[in-house]
Amino acid sequence: MFSSLKNEYQLCEQIGRGRFGVVYRCFDPISGQSFACKSIDKTLLSDPIDRDCIDKEPKILHLLSSSGGGAGNGNTNVLQIHKIYEDDHFLHIITDLCDGADLFDRLSSKRTFSESDAAFIFHQLIAAIAHCHRMGIAHRDIKPDNVLFDSRNRLKLADFGSAEWFGIAEGRTMTGVVGTPYYVAPEILLGREYNEKVDVWSAGVILYIMLSGVPPFYGESSTETFEAVLRGNLRFPPRNFRSVSSEAKDLLRKMICKDVSRRLSAEQVLRHPWMINGGEIRSVEE
Numbered sequence: 001m002f003s004s005l006k007n008e009y010q011l012c013e014q015i016g017r018g019r020f021g022v023v024y025r026c027f028d029p030i031s032g033q034s035f036a037c038k039s040i041d042k043t044l045l046s047d048p049i050d051r052d053c054i055d056k057e058p059k060i061l062h063l064l065s066s067s068g069g070g071a072g073n074g075n076t077n078v079l080q081i082h083k084i085y086e087d088d089h090f091l092h093i094i095t096d097l098c099d100g101a102d103l104f105d106r107l108s109s110k111r112t113f114s115e116s117d118a119a120f121i122f123h124q125l126i127a128a129i130a131h132c133h134r135m136g137i138a139h140r141d142i143k144p145d146n147v148l149f150d151s152r153n154r155l156k157l158a159d160f161g162s163a164e165w166f167g168i169a170e171g172r173t174m175t176g177v178v179g180t181p182y183y184v185a186p187e188i189l190l191g192r193e194y195n196e197k198v199d200v201w202s203a204g205v206i207l208y209i210m211l212s213g214v215p216p217f218y219g220e221s222s223t224e225t226f227e228a229v230l231r232g233n234l235r236f237p238p239r240n241f242r243s244v245s246s247e248a249k250d251l252l253r254k255m256i257c258k259d260v261s262r263r264l265s266a267e268q269v270l271r272h273p274w275m276i277n278g279g280e281i282r283s284v285e286e
Contacts, residue, residue: 100149119279142202204255
């Protein structure tokens with residue numbers, strides 16, 4: 001199977017490494033396009049949970065990439081899968097190449113974004129999340145590290161290892177503790193059943209950080225951070241939010257909302273005035 005991969009793509013330099021595999025840049029000599037090849041060593045997967053994640057991720061990516069009929073017709077802000085090669089020992093996944101700095105790196109270097117710059121990025125992220133939810137898939141680990149950018153500065157939501165099908169029938173829920181400190185929704189930490197709006201909470205936390213440079217909930221340890229998330233006491237410190245518009249704060253309140261029934265859906269976020277106006281509304285609270 002590895003020989004089949006090499007017959008179709010030229011493997012180039014290593015561009016990343018994870019727990020179970022390596023990511024290479026690869027080149028298709030027929031189309032002249034570059035892609036990413038995620039090569040996973042299946043012999044390292046001793047934990048059934050890890051095996052389940054590795055089995056599930058390419059299936060979910062394939063569904064999201066081909067929705068609408070035919071490969072490549074998925075949402076352009078979701079990482080597209082182009083081909084899969086698998087044998088008894090390795091799984092090779094060919095995806096879009098994202099060689100720009102991810103959102104975590106951009107936040108680390110930039111600290112804060114203007115509202116218009118934040119809205120430009122955030123609209124793409126919410127469009128990706130809304131597409132997933134329309135397909136009955138919750139990402140469940142929305143964080144800056146999983147928000148990638150390609151050479152055209154187009155956002156790509158990636159890493160669906162924690163994703164889950166919830167179906168599109170009314171009232172379908174999920175269980176299981178997944179996610180990352182700072183970004184995880186409180187209902188996940190409580191061990192309750194939850195729905196796809198956990199992604200909206202996590203995205204709201206990202207927007208909060210983009211506009212202020214600090215997370216809304218944090219502690220000296222993961223435990224303290226989780227406790228702060230569970231309290232869910234959302235505040236807008238004047239030092240960090242002095243120049244942030246009231247419309248942006250309104251959106252944040254409606255996304256980072258402990259009451260799931262009042263929390264916006266991804267589709268509703270797209271229709272919020274701050275999103276529609278690209279962050280250009282300048283009504284700043286005193």
